[in-house]
Amino acid sequence: MIRNYFKIAWRNLLRNKAFSAINIVGLALGVAACILILQYVAFELSYDSFHKNGAQIYRVKQDRYNDGKLSTQWAAGAYAVGNSFKDAFPEVQDYVKLLARGKSLLDYGDRSIKLEKYYLASSSFFTMFSYPLIIGNPKTALNESNTIVLSESVAKRLFGNENPLGKTVRGNKRRPLKVTGVYKDMPANTHLKAEMLVSYATFQADVKPNDPETAWQWDGCLTYIKLRPGTDTKSLEAKFPALIDKLAGADHKKYKSAAVYLLQPLKDIHLYSHLMMEAEPNGDGKTVYLLLGIAFFIVVIAWVNYINLATARAVNRAKEVGVRKAVGSLRGQLIGQFMTESVLLNGFAVVLALILVGLALPKFNEISGQQLSFALLKSKIFWIPFTALFVIGAFLSGLYPAFVLSGFKPVAVLKGKVLATRQGIVLRKSLVVFQFAASLFLLVGTLAVYQQIRFMRAQSLGINIDQTLVINPPIVADDSTYMRQLAAFKDELLRKSNIEGVTASTVVPGQASDWNAGGIRLKGTDEAVGKQYRVIGVDYDFLKTYDLKLIAGRNFSKEFGSDPKAVVFNKMAIQQLGFSNPEDAIGKEIDFWGEIFTIVGVTDNFHQQSLRDAYEPLILRLIPDLRGYFSVKLTGGEAGSIIGTIREEWNKFFPGNPFEYEYLDDRFNAQYKADQRFGQVFGIFTGLAILVACLGLFGLASFTTAQRTKEIGIRKVLGSSVFAIVEMLYREFVVLVAISFVIATPLAWYAVSQWLDGYAFKTDLQWWLFLVPFTAVLVIALLTVSFQSIKAALTNPVTSLRSE
Structure with a gap:
């Protein structure tokens, strides 16, 4: 019987080639789009799912309050959090501390490689997280100071086929580091990506006699804790304030500030966390599920096509149904026949869809920024929804037409009395309305x-980023000669006819400033009125190079001997300080962490970051010997020759440092x-x-x-x-x-x-x-x-x- 169903279904497909082609192509496009989106969604949802104890691991996020109002939200909080929580709460089984670091140079013998990112990591890193060590002991690899664990690809680049264990490498041309392990490269679907890990004990040794284990006012440490199975996270969070009040309450009361610590499930970080000092730019859960909704719309539209065409053609197939019923076919058998046609047609559509996905995947990867491949087809997270898609699609799209067609009365249809019913016409029109409503949406x-x-x-940024070349900060520099190198480098560039400005700063437009300074207040006022500000370190030429508009006061100037103790506020920062008129703030002194600075100027608000973010209260703090990004303002000319000239000067004044640059408008x-x-x-x-x-x-x-x-x-x-x-x-x-x-x-x-x-x-x-x-x-x-x-x-x- 089943064989007969498929034979008849095949004949019907061939007999109505145009309608079959429309249905198959429509379904194939819908299913192909759905597969692509499912792959993307499956990848986004798979972030950090490979950790064996992932369900027990949480990141401790920090919310900072000033005078009872939420001021900042941090992924990285106080350094003392991990060890303090472990000591105080039996629910906390283990913890890991991570300090993010940027570019670095690593040397071994005559080989030198540049790394983009690494972390200082505490000793439990490899026992808490499931990043497999290829070489080394996961329990002891990060125990001692001046030890390093390399990723597999970095170890290969640096040592070739040589066993790196126990070898000494040199970081940034200075620090000797002993290799204690090699780990498999971190996968793409993790929010922690590092080319090497240096022991946290190295940092502890560097900051002595200060003790980061008791530091509640140092922000910037990513803390992860592993909870014992069955722990109620809300009950545990409720215990945090009492401990914080005991250990850091005096400082919080002094500044009318407070830090509230909350737990973020590890699996939620990638899609639902967009805080200060994130390990990397995260994804967007709303976007992921919106794309999933689009996939649903497209495939439903394709199923609607099938239902519409199948029911519309019911009149043409009425005599077939009448004859079949007249010779003894039961309604269940007719439903089986039409469901078989639906399954066969959906099957062809799925095969065509897989071919289309194979052809479209490279372009889709280019557009989406992901690196998806058919390797994801091995994942349960893909096959479960995909199988459900095919089964539900074949069943639902075939079910209604099957019941309509099998319900014809043989006597009526053989007499030619079957007409399109009002209900059928209304249904078809309703389905068309749904299709186009979805398309319009x-x-x-x-x-x-x-x-x-x-x-x-198209909006004005309030800051001029045109024709600006940004050079990454030097990694290696001699502190004793850096100021002279910096001044000579700038002077040489400014002698070039096609360069009109050079400045150095801790960040450039388009970057968030991670320098968050709390407790800043007017000199002589109560410590409790201090507020938090974002701070950008700049040299004398920053405002001029970027054409920042001063609405009060003056620019930094070497003519004023006191200017190393000068700051420039933006308009929002002045308002937060309590001044409605920028002129009133000029000459006022502020207490900046115990040092006294003078406000010499006020700029109009400008967009340091994209227009997604609101203006922030910014302080531009003068640091003449700043080791940061170089911004070079160009006047035109042949880009290749200008860059070549700048490269020559860079190599002369900062030897051993890679010359890395980009145009600021591209970066922004x-x-x-x-x-x-x-x-x-x-x-x-x-x-x-x-x-x-x-x-x-x-x-x-x-x-x-x-x-x-x-x-x-x-x-x-x-x-x-x-x-x-x-x-x-x-x-x-x-x-x-x-x-x-x-x-x-x-x-x-x-x-x-x-x-x-x-x-x-x-x-x-x-x-x-x-x-x-x-x-x-x-x-x-x-x-x-x-x-x-x-x-x-x-x-x-x-x-x-x-x-x-």
């Missing part, structure tokens, strides 16, 4: 994303890369959704037109023009798209409004964001049905009336 969302990105990039705009990628992915899948919907509409229009052939012939005989007939055929679809617009508009408005709320500076929701998608979808829908409608209207009425 997605199209509005796509336009809103692009409009917001365009808005952010990279902040919008995630939004741009999201917009591109959103746009591509929106286009696919519209294409799939139009495929179904084309098939439905073809069938509807064929059903009205005789009516069209009669109308032409009675004098209707071609235009009138085409208008009649268009009218139905125009009404359906209009209803879709009415449904989609409020939903899209709400969704886009919610999304825009995540931006401090955002575009307005304008009327054209909704009208343009409606017009586009309407035109696409009419073009889709035009071929069949015009063809039918031009057909000779004699041919139409002879159809029976």
